[in-house]
Amino acid sequence: MTERLSSDELKRIEWFDGNYKEVKENIKKACAEAGRSEDEIIVLAATKTVPVSVINHAIDEGISFIGENRVQEFLSKKDELSQNVHRHFIGHLQTNKVKDIVGEVEMIHSVHSLKLAQEIDKQCAKLGKKMDILLEVNIGDEESKSGFKACEVGDAVQKIAELPNVSVKGLMAIPPICEQSEKISQYFAEMRKLFIDIEAKKLDNVNILYLSMGMSGDYSEAIKHGANIIRLGTCLFGARDYTKK
């Protein structure tokens, strides 16, 4: 790399190397305990607020999926990002921003309403593109979060499956913050059940493959409950407040 890096960037790059090693070991352990293969697990780096230099370093070290949360931030980073990475959108997406992002990412994890899916379909039609999407489930039924309620997911998948330019590939969730690991396990177990139920419907235009759940604090638990995309930010890059780890 020829550009000069700031001390913050250098610090983050150094953190990343140690952190990623640890994360890989934890994944290995969780998979062993769950009787799963590590090859099933996609580690998606949640890169909000992380400078492009650090993201590109992570990609050089083996990260092959990244997810951004904000359209504006993503657009400002995308041209400098390494080409060797799958780009996903994982944040809350507003209908009026869909047109700016559909050409830029391979998958949108956070489809929280039929209206949003319809807009993605409409914008993708203009591009002649079919977008892979995951449906976001508000598994804790929290007021502050968007997403389908668990009881609405089956119906939503069926309706969205009729849209020609989107392809439902699975489910995503951000469970409530839990003090106890038994409680978070319960949410992950409910997600797995929904995932299996939807898969079993064998709908046309729907190939259910991905269960995107598990973040820095709970990814081992998520793996035990069938997650195959884990979305990791803090445990790879350090705290988003740059002054603390």
Ligand SMILES: *Cc1c(COP(=O)(O)O)cnc(C)c1O
């Ligand atoms: C930030 C973010 C993550 C990663 O969170 P960490 O706790 O930092 O690992 C995962 N998923 C989504 C949707 C996020 O916005």
